Amino acid sequence: MALNESPQSPPAPTQSRGTPMISVRGLTKRYDGFAALNGLDFAIARGEIVGFLGPNGAGKTTTMKILTAYLPQTDGEVIVDGLDVSQHSLEVRAKIGYLPESTPLYADMLVYDYLRHVGTLRGVPKGELGNRIRQVAAMCGLGDRIGQEIGTLSKGYKQRVGLAQALIHDPDILILDEPTSGLDPNQIVEIRNLIKTLGTNRTIILSTHNLPEVMATCNRILIIHKGRIVADGTAEALEQREAASQHLGLILERADLEAADVETELRRLQGATRVRCAETSADSLRFELESLRDTDLRPLVFALIVARGWRLLELRREQMDLEGLFRELTREV
Amino acid sequence: MKRSSLRNIGALARRELGFYFNSSVAYVVLIAFYAVSGAWLFLMDDPSTGLGFFEENHASMRRLLDAVPLFFVFLVPAISMRLLSEEKRTGTIELLASWPVSDAEIVLGKYLGGLGLVAVALVGTAPLTLLVGSLGELDVGAVVGGYLGLLLVGAAYLALGLMTSAWTKNQIVAYLLGALLAGAFYFVDSLGSALPGGADSVLGALSFRAHFQNFARGVVDLRDLVFYASFVVVALVVTSQSLSARGWKR
Numbered sequence: 001m002a003l004n005e006s007p008q009s010p011p012a013p014t015q016s017r018g019t020p021m022i023s024v025r026g027l028t029k030r031y032d033g034f035a036a037l038n039g040l041d042f043a044i045a046r047g048e049i050v051g052f053l054g055p056n057g058a059g060k061t062t063t064m065k066i067l068t069a070y071l072p073q074t075d076g077e078v079i080v081d082g083l084d085v086s087q088h089s090l091e092v093r094a095k096i097g098y099l100p101e102s103t104p105l106y107a108d109m110l111v112y113d114y115l116r117h118v119g120t121l122r123g124v125p126k127g128e129l130g131n132r133i134r135q136v137a138a139m140c141g142l143g144d145r146i147g148q149e150i151g152t153l154s155k156g157y158k159q160r161v162g163l164a165q166a167l168i169h170d171p172d173i174l175i176l177d178e179p180t181s182g183l184d185p186n187q188i189v190e191i192r193n194l195i196k197t198l199g200t201n202r203t204i205i206l207s208t209h210n211l212p213e214v215m216a217t218c219n220r221i222l223i224i225h226k227g228r229i230v231a232d233g234t235a236e237a238l239e240q241r242e243a244a245s246q247h248l249g250l251i252l253e254r255a256d257l258e259a260a261d262v263e264t265e266l267r268r269l270q271g272a273t274r275v276r277c278a279e280t281s282a283d284s285l286r287f288e289l290e291s292l293r294d295t296d297l298r299p300l301v302f303a304l305i306v307a308r309g310w311r312l313l314e315l316r317r318e319q320m321d322l323e324g325l326f327r328e329l330t331r332e333v
Numbered sequence: 334m335k336r337s338s339l340r341n342i343g344a345l346a347r348r349e350l351g352f353y354f355n356s357s358v359a360y361v362v363l364i365a366f367y368a369v370s371g372a373w374l375f376l377m378d379d380p381s382t383g384l385g386f387f388e389e390n391h392a393s394m395r396r397l398l399d400a401v402p403l404f405f406v407f408l409v410p411a412i413s414m415r416l417l418s419e420e421k422r423t424g425t426i427e428l429l430a431s432w433p434v435s436d437a438e439i440v441l442g443k444y445l446g447g448l449g450l451v452a453v454a455l456v457g458t459a460p461l462t463l464l465v466g467s468l469g470e471l472d473v474g475a476v477v478g479g480y481l482g483l484l485l486v487g488a489a490y491l492a493l494g495l496m497t498s499a500w501t502k503n504q505i506v507a508y509l510l511g512a513l514l515a516g517a518f519y520f521v522d523s524l525g526s527a528l529p530g531g532a533d534s535v536l537g538a539l540s541f542r543a544h545f546q547n548f549a550r551g552v553v554d555l556r557d558l559v560f561y562a563s564f565v566v567v568a569l570v571v572t573s574q575s576l577s578a579r580g581w582k583r
Contacts, residue, residue, distance in 0.1 A: 065427070068430075068431045069430070069431070070427055070430045070431060090433045090435065091433075093431055093432065093433040094433040096431070098428070098431040100424065100427045100428060100431075102424055104423050104424035104425040104426075104427060104428055105425065105428075106348075106352075106425060107423075108352055108355055108356055109348075109351075109355075113351070117344060117348055118432065120340065120341075120344040121341055121344055121345075121432045121433070121434050122432060122433065123337060123340075123433065165428070
């Protein structure tokens with residue numbers, strides 16, 4: 001297993017190489033006249049970790065329900081590993097592990113019995129089932145809860161049981177609808193790490209409306225809005241494509257500096273489009289600088305600081321751009 | 334039938350039976366059934382003769398066998414009501430549907446799980462039968478036929494209840510609709526005599542009560558067997574269709 005492969009490193013191209021694992025063309029879903037999906041097109045290559053990003057009601061869950069053969073589409077085509085979902089629903093379902101949004105589980109069952117039940121229905125051979133349950137329980141950190149009733153578990157552990165059932169048959173494809181919603185920060189980090197580990201040899205689609213989540217786990221992002229794909233690419237590519245400006249944060253030691261004087265000097269820098277003093281405290285001054293996206297102000301700022309003999313506490317580029325892009329693309333008009 | 338289908342149906346049936354016995358459902362249903370049955374057999378006067386069990390001076394299960402199909406109208410829908418409606422209410426049906434299990438397997442598995450509890454309820458009345466048998470000479474044929482008839486009546490009610498459970502995410506609605514349909518098919522022959530013409534025989538042919546009479550006398554008629562079997566098949570096919578019509582297929 002290629003565990004040392006960093007899941008974030010390969011810049012996954014939008015156009016996938018070879019036969020895609022999942023291919024969606026013109027996908028449309030209408031509920032009683034309301035169009036939840038409006039001609040979605042995308043292809044996902046084997047081994048990609050793709051994040052569906054979008055505001056609530058954008059069509060993320062509907063897309064996942066169609067991919068897992070729970071809902072039939074109104075129009076369009078969904079091919080999973082060469083099989084049409086509407087023709088070969090059972091075969092497609094066998095290849096996919098699915099975690100629905102609210103993690104619906106049988107509250108009355110013990111964790112072990114539940115995983116055994118799912119494993120049996122998933123066709124895991126009887127002789128291997130016990131081992132397999134131990135494996136997924138260990139993977140999902142369920143070890144000491146295996147004999148507990150599901151209804152008595154915390155939200156975080158229920159989520160792990162949901163993940164474990166999605167993994168019990170070692171599927172090639174994992175579809176996770178909001179896998180970290182409702183978890184505390186520690187649990188979120190754990191689940192993200194688990195997803196990254198799982199992604200080393202699987203195709204994963206996860207949905208979220210949380211930006212840091214896709215940045216942390218996915219190597220490709222599809223932004224969905226009002227049933228359409230409005231952006232598609234790596235986090236870096238999306239940022240570079242769309243970012244209209246660069247933002248710098250600068251903190252200087254206060255000493256006997258006057259905020260207004262420093263501001264005036266910074267304004268004179270070639271390419272600075274906006275400068276403001278954001279914060280003054282007893283011992284420091286914080287400034288925000290903006291420039292056009294192809295202008296890097298950092299060397300100029302550094303030279304100025306050296307020339308004036310100011311004491312630099314911090315200079316950094318702000319990574320606000322994808323969030324800005326997300327808001328820009330999904331703004332209600 | 335494929336081996337995987339049998340495996341799936343078995344797993345689903347085991348899960349439902351397990352639920353009944355892990356929760357209080359099985360115990361409430363069984364205790365209610367035995368309490369009503371025992372009281373009816375020993376404490377109540379027979380409506381047709383006006384005599385109590387011991388006044389009749391005749392060891393017979395007949396009065397109980399005749400009454401159980403009516404008890405079942407209220408009892409069996411309590412077994413079936415949750416089978417599909419609860420999956421819909423809690424959303425677990427979405428996971429169930431993501432496993433490679435066909436609608437037919439889901440319906441059959443759940444049906445057999447419920448039928449298991451109906452069978453347990455009937456087997457549990459064996460002590461009553463033995464008690465009555467110890468008091469005098471029992472017509473064994475009538476008892477065996479009667480039990481077979483009760484299992485078939487229960488199976489038919491259960492199929493109706495499973496069908497109504499597929500129609501709603503509310504267990505109470507599923508229960509009431511199931512009991513209403515079961516009662517209607519039980520009593521439908523009494524409607525026949527009130528209607529003119531050939532309605533009598535048509536409605537009689539649809540009635541659970543009419544098809545139960547032979548069994549209670551110890552006569553196993555192929556026509557009665559075919560009636561119950563086809564009734565169950567039709568109700569289960571409708572159940573399966575109702576599931577698929579809610580959006581997902583196969």
